[in-house]
Every structure is written in C-alpha cells, then in structure tokens.
Amino acid sequence: MASVSEPLQTIDWMGKAVPVWSMKTLDYGLLLSHEPSEIDKLVNACIDEGYFYLDLRGIDGRRMLADHQDTLKLMKRFFDKPLEAKNEFGLISSHLGYEPVGSRTGVAAGTKDGYEMLKVSRDEIQRDSPKIPAVAKESGDLQILENAIGSCNTITKVLLSALSDGLHLSGAGRFENQHRNERPSTTTLSMMHYLPSKLSGPNNIGHQKHTDISTLTLLFSEQWGLQVRPPGECGALEMGFVAPKPGCAFVHVGDSLRFASGMKFQSCIHRVVPFNPTEHRYSVAYFLRAEDDTMFVDSEGRAITAGQWHDEKFKAFTDPELWQAMAPKSMILGGMKEDGEDENVAPLFKQALVPETVLSKA
Numbered sequence: 001m002a003s004v005s006e007p008l009q010t011i012d013w014m015g016k017a018v019p020v021w022s023m024k025t026l027d028y029g030l031l032l033s034h035e036p037s038e039i040d041k042l043v044n045a046c047i048d049e050g051y052f053y054l055d056l057r058g059i060d061g062r063r064m065l066a067d068h069q070d071t072l073k074l075m076k077r078f079f080d081k082p083l084e085a086k087n088e089f090g091l092i093s094s095h096l097g098y099e100p101v102g103s104r105t106g107v108a109a110g111t112k113d114g115y116e117m118l119k120v121s122r123d124e125i126q127r128d129s130p131k132i133p134a135v136a137k138e139s140g141d142l143q144i145l146e147n148a149i150g151s152c153n154t155i156t157k158v159l160l161s162a163l164s165d166g167l168h169l170s171g172a173g174r175f176e177n178q179h180r181n182e183r184p185s186t187t188t189l190s191m192m193h194y195l196p197s198k199l200s201g202p203n204n205i206g207h208q209k210h211t212d213i214s215t216l217t218l219l220f221s222e223q224w225g226l227q228v229r230p231p232g233e234c235g236a237l238e239m240g241f242v243a244p245k246p247g248c249a250f251v252h253v254g255d256s257l258r259f260a261s262g263m264k265f266q267s268c269i270h271r272v273v274p275f276n277p278t279e280h281r282y283s284v285a286y287f288l289r290a291e292d293d294t295m296f297v298d299s300e301g302r303a304i305t306a307g308q309w310h311d312e313k314f315k316a317f318t319d320p321e322l323w324q325a326m327a328p329k330s331m332i333l334g335g336m337k338e339d340g341e342d343e344n345v346a347p348l349f350k351q352a353l354v355p356e357t358v359l360s361k362a
C-alpha cells in the first residue's frame with residue numbers, strides 16, 4: 001500500500017514530541033465538476049489513507065462554512081443551558097438526542113469520555129415537529145440545523161457520486177443509491193462539546209480510539225485534538241495529530257464504505273485527546289450512513305445490514321471498557337490492523353491534571 005506518510009513535523013504535547021500527520025487536500029468544486037484527476041486523487045486518498053481534507057473555500061462550498069459558523073453559535077448557546085433543559089428528551093435513539101459527559105469509554109485506560117453531545121438525525125429534521133430540546137429550537141434554530149444538515153448531506157453525496165464514478169459503478173450499484181433521503185437510516189449531525197478538564201474531572205477524558213460506523217464523516221473542528229493512525233505496510237502507524245485547516249473539513253471513510261468497497265478503502269482510525277486541557281472544544285460531525293436495510297459483508301465475512309452494524313457498534317461504544325476489550329477488535333476498528341499498541345496516555349494526564357484538581361479543591 002502506498003502511503004502518505006512521513007510526519008511533516010512534530011508538535012510538543014504534554015512534554016512529548018508527537019507527529020503531525022499530513023493529509024491530502026481535495027477540492028470540493030473540482031469534485032462537483034467531476035474533474036477526472038480530482039476523482040482519481042479522491043479514490044487514491046480512500047485507498048491509501050481513509051481520510052483527507054475537503055477544501056470548501058470556493059463558491060460551491062462557502063455556504064457550508066457559513067452554515068457551520070451558525071451551528072457553532074447555536075451549540076455554544078445550547079451547551080451553556082442547564083442539564084435538565086439539554087436533556088429534555090434524553091437519548092431518544094442512538095442517533096437522536098442528548099448524551100451527557102461520560103456516556104462512553106474515554107481516551108485513556110480506566111476513564112469515561114470527556115464530551116457532551118446533541119444529535120439531530122436527517123430523518124428527524126424532515127418531520128413536521130422534530131423532537132429537539134426547546135432550548136435548541138429557539139427562533140431561527142431549526143432553520144440553522146436544517147441548513148447544516150442539508151449542506152452536509154449534499155457535500156457527502158457529491159463525494160459518493162465522485163467515488164461511484166471513480167470505481168465505475170453504475171445504476172443501482174452506485175453508492176448514492178444506497179443513501180436515499182426518504183429511506184430510513186441512522187444518518188445524523190452530532191454536535192460535541194469537550195469540557196475543560198477542570199470541569200469534567202480527571203476521570204472523563206477525550207474520545208476513545210475508533211473507526212466511524214458511517215459511510216463518510218464530514219467533520220468540522222477549528223481546534224486541535226483530533227489524532228489519526230495512518231495505515232502503514234504492516235498495520236496502522238503511530239497516533240499523531242492532524243492540524244485543523246482554515247476553510248476545510250476533515251473527511252473520514254467509515255466502516256460502511258470500507259465494506260461496500262470490498263475492503264479496498266481504509267477506515268480512518270482516530271481519537272480525540274485534550275490538546276489544551278483548559279479549553280472548551282467544539283466539533284461537529286455529519287455521519288452519512290447507508291439505508292438501514294443495505295447489505296454489507298463485514299471484515300469477519302459476515303453478511304450484515306447497515307442498521308445492524310450501526311446497532312452492534314453503537315453498543316460496543318457504550319459498553320464498559322472490560323467488555324469492549326473482550327469484543328473482537330474488528331468491531332471498534334472495523335477490521336483495520338494496527339502496528340503495535342498505542343502508548344497509554346493515562347499517566348500523562350495524571351501528571352498534567354493533578355495540580356488542577358488540587359487547585360479546584362483548595
């Protein structure tokens with residue numbers, strides 16, 4: 001497998017030099033015009049890395065960047081509200097509703113996650129009275145959410161269409177045809193707020209290592225914290241940061257697209273660490289997922305529907321750490337292989353967080 005994958009640079013994080021991995025940049029306008037060389041570059045990014053930047057600064061994508069800024073303002077207002085208001089409906093289903101901090105496993109051994117999350121599904125936003133907490137339904141909010149979901153949906157379908165061209169798929173075999181809006185799916189917009197460690201406490205840290213369930217993930221974050229393990233010859237390489245890039249979104253290939261490509265494409269192995277434990281970090285991920293009854297063959301050779309894969313993996317995300325460790329690795333990492341173990345980051349956090357904890361008790 002040809003790979004990126006020399007780190008261009010390193011960055012100092014918690015007293016260590018950590019790689020900053022480079023990523024290819026794809027141009028949204030060129031993909032929309034079906035420019036052959038850009039389509040080749042896209043297919044190669046999915047085969048070689050399973051992630052890339054998508055440049056949205058041209059006239060076709062700029063609208064999405066504006067929608068994202070509106071979403072960020074909405075999120076900041078929402079996450080500032082009292083827990084009871086945010087949790088008005090709780091988690092209605094795995095892809096719709098509010099998840100408080102600590103609902104899943106964290107990034108360091110023995111911890112839970114360090115973020116709260118509001119999810120609004122594409123199916124739900126198309127209903128007459130979507131079940132969204134009243135504090136995210138104030139004047140203009142619904143329009144903001146609809147615009148963001150609509151923009152993300154269009155962009156991810158443009159990517160799918162370019163990939164179908166690149167793989168010479170036709171008719172019902174094209175990827176877009178398994179992602180029709182009117183068929184039930186778990187497609188959703190997830191808005192995440194990572195708390196500063198002083199507020200989350202030392203036992204709630206980051207976002208565990210995983211691959212996404214989705215077909216494609218369009219991820220917006222202007223702040224550092226996202227790390228990936230690039231695929232290498234013998235398994236994924238060392239975890240390293242990827243830098244936020246102005247005007248660009250991150251795109252991850254998820255398990256469903258890896259399965260649909262017959263394992264030709266890589267799923268992106270990633271996690272989130274508190275790059276700066278004193279800051280609030282906000283990120284927005286649109287998970288484009290296949291229609292629930294789409295059939296795949298997973299990395300264990302099982303025939304499975306997109307709906308079933310989603311439910312099994314969502315359960316694995318929320319299972320206690322011990323159960324997760326006992327489950328086949330093909331679940332959390334979608335069958336992607338790793339070269340060696342990740343360093344256990346727990347001791348780094350212990351050192352860094354103790355003074356904060358002591359301070360807050362003083």
Ligand SMILES: O=C(O)CCC(=O)C(=O)O
Nearest residue numbers: 192212221226272283285
């Ligand atoms: O917050 C981020 O930057 C990434 C979140 C993520 O990996 C996910 O929600 O699947």
Ligand SMILES: [Fe+2]
Nearest residue numbers: 210211212270
């Ligand atoms: Fe993810």
